[in-house]
Amino acid sequence: MKTVVVRNIERADAAACKILTGLGVSTSHEALGRSGLMKPYMRPIWPGAAICGPAVTIMAQPGDNWMIHVAIEQCKPGDVLVVGVTADNTDGMFGDLLATSLKARGGVGLVIDAGVRDVRILTQMGFPVWSRAISAKGTVKATLGSVNVPVVCAGALVHPGDVIVADDDGVVVVPRLEAATVAEAARKREANEEEKRRRLASGELGLDMYAMRDGLAKAGLVYRDED
Amino acid sequence: MKTVVVRNIERADAAACKILTGLGVSTSHEALGRSGLMKPYMRPIWPGAAICGPAVTIMAQPGDNWMIHVAIEQCKPGDVLVVGVTADNTDGMFGDLLATSLKARGGVGLVIDAGVRDVRILTQMGFPVWSRAISAKGTVKATLGSVNVPVVCAGALVHPGDVIVADDDGVVVVPRLEAATVAEAARKREANEEEKRRRLASGELGLDMYAMRDGLAKAGLVYRDED
Amino acid sequence: MKTVVVRNIERADAAACKILTGLGVSTSHEALGRSGLMKPYMRPIWPGAAICGPAVTIMAQPGDNWMIHVAIEQCKPGDVLVVGVTADNTDGMFGDLLATSLKARGGVGLVIDAGVRDVRILTQMGFPVWSRAISAKGTVKATLGSVNVPVVCAGALVHPGDVIVADDDGVVVVPRLEAATVAEAARKREANEEEKRRRLASGELGLDMYAMRDGLAKAGLVYRDED
Amino acid sequence: MKTVVVRNIERADAAACKILTGLGVSTSHEALGRSGLMKPYMRPIWPGAAICGPAVTIMAQPGDNWMIHVAIEQCKPGDVLVVGVTADNTDGMFGDLLATSLKARGGVGLVIDAGVRDVRILTQMGFPVWSRAISAKGTVKATLGSVNVPVVCAGALVHPGDVIVADDDGVVVVPRLEAATVAEAARKREANEEEKRRRLASGELGLDMYAMRDGLAKAGLVYRDED
Amino acid sequence: MKTVVVRNIERADAAACKILTGLGVSTSHEALGRSGLMKPYMRPIWPGAAICGPAVTIMAQPGDNWMIHVAIEQCKPGDVLVVGVTADNTDGMFGDLLATSLKARGGVGLVIDAGVRDVRILTQMGFPVWSRAISAKGTVKATLGSVNVPVVCAGALVHPGDVIVADDDGVVVVPRLEAATVAEAARKREANEEEKRRRLASGELGLDMYAMRDGLAKAGLVYRDED
């Protein structure tokens, strides 16, 4: 495994991050052409958490949190720490001390394809974490990994500086160079949904609003009454 | 796969639904002779949700929510939408727009053997969903399925019009024609439990209340003090 | 399987339990030399639950809760009931009636490598449970097991009288005879963390506080700027 | 749960079974409109096993094989025993003695949504089993179930007398009344594939043979050379 | 975690091991009162492997195989190496070099609640392994564990010197001091089964051979013909 720390990475456009924060994971994922999602086993440790910011990435060995200390030094205000591991693992690689340190550097949250612990304190701190598991399992500091290299986290490819959008629906990765375009597409999609929501609430059917009846009939759908 | 929409299904007795609403999943399941449960991976998206109503059923392809639009037209006030899929899937096949539409038709909840998204908004709407997963993964509208045919959902067989009881303990299916009998049995069971609860709270042991000591001895149970 | 009920077990030191209650699972697990944890699939049924007490152990057949009735008679105030099963199982082996009975005997919580039901009532009662699943599946009373023998629960070995510490981070087992030593080590560790927390909150890096830079360089870590 | 044994069930057409035997699971599943499959966790205990026959169904309690004895009496030569259980289970509910008995009655195989044991002897006997697990875990004979009622097995609905087709690709259920139609459709599909196989083997591309290029272009596919 | 190597352990009776070898896992498990089984995810890396011998136990950190080297020195001819880990793990902690070394010491097989690699060579060597996974993932030698202490392996408690019986049906642990009794019980059970096998093969039903009809009727089983 490459063991390197890359400094001074390019980060995604701050304006785009701001827009995506308000729109959330599902809308961002759709605006991205239905890609970039992490697996649904990634869950927030407390409900209602919602963040958006550029990724500082870590490739770590399972059960070894040495590189998290290294990565925190590379964080700037607004960053999201993203931790991938080289084999499936649920150990508690992050707890309240690391959160205190990351928060002091301006980090806004953690996304980790492993476990997290001290979740009651993290919740009291209002520090948001999306993880694969909650586990008290302690870790070692024995083997190097890398910081700010491309990593696979929960099935998604993350480059340093990519936008991480995370909320109750999960986590999506928006490539850095597409952030502005995706933010604009997401904004339009959301505006469009407001009108739809109003019509559906008034009782109009999706079948009519989306003009689906012809397509369904052509595909062969038949209706019949119960015998 | 059969692709048909059955209209005007028979629904379970409304009075029975009303009784089962108050009694909940565990009691209904026991009253049904310990059957009819969906698998325990079916969880509510917010705690405290509790519903009961006749099923409008959907057999859908994984990752394809076309038939949900079709099914909503078939819903009447009080109905519960039940979605089975033809292969294991966690995609977010249902979100706030569909919930808005279903609610406008009087639908009281969703039970889906796949994923759901927009869970923060659904929670704010107070719209109850039991699902296998929470996922932002977008879906397509490409392949037909069926509405109001018998479906397998999370391991349970559901006929259209069967009673769906769902709460924090999971989801149980009560066959339509047995609804009244089961409601009566559940009511009796519950009444019976009140007295038991009072006796146990006062310190009486289950061993004595249920007269288990003889049976245990006969089965060969021995007591000894620690060495 | 041995079928025996052992009475009058030795219980861990009450003073040690008191100390560990305040320190929690992660600290206790570290103080124990990073061992004794149950698997992370063991989750509390309501957030914020935290208990500590000596174990009354049960080895049960999956889907059979006969021995839980037997074990409750062996409980003293402050005890934690721990249920292991002989094969993976998620059935709802424990509900509000058993909780009422256990609470009446002074039991402070349940740890079960299977399912639990009536979770809304248990939550209203403030009765804490850590389980593998929530399930309404009813159980039988057909086969004997044992009470107060060594059991494997969620991957951890539990002897009767061992200390069970459980909170939002999971469940850890502290051997009875090591309880006082571990409590003392945990107390020291916690005291030590206060100072660290303060320094990290002020912006000091873990890299410096733990003097990691030399070790990292020696292990071969290199830094470079992004190309 | 209903506890009944239904005798003298109608069985699917023998001629249709014969045709489907040769065509296998994937072809039968396609001919059925891509439905009827059991979940892919159902695997044969030895490679190369392939059977086809009408189902004698069992709904059993997990870890209880009493009803298998009951069901064997209802089997006729050529039948396949299909066992569903009321909760996820991997216990070894079937072994070499039951296989000996079933074989003596003319049964041609077992499909069980639980575990099986004595697999070395079963393999030596050439007795085919598709199961969810291999496990030596012993079972009890304590609770009734039903024989020849509709059951859910590994996610598929099976009515007594339906055709079970099973081979290295898994298990598919063909409804009894559709057996002849499906067999005919499967036969045509297979004949059709022979010609395709020959053309592809000669180097013709699927893109051309299936005339996909226009559809792909219309959907927006673009080609470019590597930078 | 205790870090100790215990030398000169007591081993189970060799005569008992010899008897259990021929009888296999399912029979031994039954003779033991249906206990002692490891979870069914433990599978042999090649079919037909069957071993029986006293356990040399290892408690290791996941992904760290240092203690396996330590343990091999403690092995005597006929021993089975049993590896438990402190958290779920699938890394390839054992390969052909360790197998060569263990075999040279007379070790007859490995049971590991983690991964194994070089499986093609191990198969060619005829070296039997039961593991949770096959994985090439490399490991480190960084943290101590223990040898010949009680360990939990795949859900079963193993004391050093206990008898490990493993074959195509899985792995069972027979406590050292019960080995002779269990071997005798297993032998009787097996003898008893020969006669049953003959009767069932001749067409006699289990219903009659085990005299089940009365019990079934008393439990309420009813027969009816299909409508």
Add this chain to the structure above:
Amino acid sequence: MKTVVVRNIERADAAACKILTGLGVSTSHEALGRSGLMKPYMRPIWPGAAICGPAVTIMAQPGDNWMIHVAIEQCKPGDVLVVGVTADNTDGMFGDLLATSLKARGGVGLVIDAGVRDVRILTQMGFPVWSRAISAKGTVKATLGSVNVPVVCAGALVHPGDVIVADDDGVVVVPRLEAATVAEAARKREANEEEKRRRLASGELGLDMYAMRDGLAKAGLVYRDED
């Protein structure tokens, strides 16, 4: 999702592929610094399969095999087809017809993070496949994906032209530009192991051969005889 087909990709050095073929997955993974492995759920459909070649990559929608047809046109003799999907899926996206076509183009194998079917015929053809599942589930041709873009497959990042090494131990990805270096390192490692194997076979302990005794003692390992 990007929908593009990249033609004329650079492929890894043929000489390096040749070397890695003989050395296998575990050795290649170690030579790569213990990285690049796919998750251990990727298993060969028949034992003994072993391949090595440059990757032609596909990012596909789950249950949609349209892009596999597109990708086969881009294959050259010696290539390995690698299929990632945008959400967890086990459908049978590849069968004997596609294998016939791929083989006719010179493709040497398939690595797919989904299901495969017709495994008996694929085995008879000697066509090697590593997959997550075996499933007869049919697929559609409805949504575009991409060919020869970077993809995540079973947790590993694969660029087009990277070397895929696959055998009974799993699948590892060697980056294209590192192929020659890794092949050389792997060759040395293997040469080194021959001597070790010989010494261990003669009874020398790893403890001595690797000079571990000092390190173990320094880490605090203690030996004691059984009480």
